[in-house]
Amino acid sequence: DTEVTQTPKHLVMGMTNKKSLKCEQHMGHRAMYWYKQKAKKPPELMFVYSYEKLSINESVPSRFSPECPNSSLLNLHLHALQPEDSALYLCASSQDLGSYEQYFGPGTRLTVT
Amino acid sequence: GESVGLHLPTLSVQEGDNSIINCAYSNSASDYFIWYKQESGKGPQFIIDIRSNMDKRQGQRVTVLLNKTVKHLSLQIAATQPGDSAVYFCAEQYGGATNKLIFGTGTLLAVQP
Numbered sequence: 001d002t003e004v005t006q007t008p009k010h011l012v013m014g015m016t017n018k019k020s021l022k023c024e025q026h027m028g029h030r031a032m033y034w035y036k037q038k039a040k041k042p043p044e045l046m047f048v049y050s051y052e053k054l055s056i057n058e059s060v061p062s063r064f065s066p067e068c069p070n071s072s073l074l075n076l077h078l079h080a081l082q083p084e085d086s087a088l089y090l091c092a093s094s095q096d097l098g099s100y101e102q103y104f105g106p107g108t109r110l111t112v113t
Numbered sequence: 114g115e116s117v118g119l120h121l122p123t124l125s126v127q128e129g130d131n132s133i134i135n136c137a138y139s140n141s142a143s144d145y146f147i148w149y150k151q152e153s154g155k156g157p158q159f160i161i162d163i164r165s166n167m168d169k170r171q172g173q174r175v176t177v178l179l180n181k182t183v184k185h186l187s188l189q190i191a192a193t194q195p196g197d198s199a200v201y202f203c204a205e206q207y208g209g210a211t212n213k214l215i216f217g218t219g220t221l222l223a224v225q226p
Binding site: 040043045104107 | 120121145147149154155156157158159162202206213214216217218219
């Protein structure tokens with residue numbers, strides 16, 4: 001199984017809502033990533049987890065809160081988002097931080113109204 | 114033809130022709146390079162990779178060329194098919210504890226039947 005799954009596929013939320021994005025992999029990977037991708041732009045790294053600990057936070061606003069409850073799951077909690085946060089949110093995983101190949105999920109298309 | 118600025122650079126080819134997608138990378142210390150394919154509504158999909166100690170690597174219908182002197186990477190697709198239509202991103206990575214992926218701007222490949 002070389003699949004990274006993400007739910008939901010689409011999400012529309014208001015600026016006062018709280019929602020969560022979920023990511024799951026069963027490849028035994030110990031590094032997991034959140035990326036943000038705006039239309040016609042490349043993915044931009046947000047967070048990296050290694051062995052369930054936050055390793056990198058690319059100066060992401062606190063309205064985005066990541067969580068790694070176990071080695072297979074990665075969540076992104078959203079609160080008080082702005083319309084400019086509307087984007088495709090991609091999850092990825094790799095064997096570990098020293099591994100080069102990252103496997104990407106299909107993404108969650110988020111719209112903030 | 115190509116267009117830049119607010120739009121993705123676009124390469125338009127006829128089905129059956131060979132395609133060459135180019136990428137300039139930024140960090141001379143990068144030691145690993147990857148090409149990803151991203152179809153509409155999907156996450157990036159790994160195509161082929163190359164390490165900095167190589168200048169050419171071949172896969173099935175794809176070849177990656179690396180020119181470290183001018184920091185240039187190219188992806189060649191032989192006998193391009195309609196299913197190859199997608200946005201192609203190059204990405205560079207340099208070693209160390211984080212192995213962050215830095216994506217290039219992307220090129221839209223449009224295959225005309």
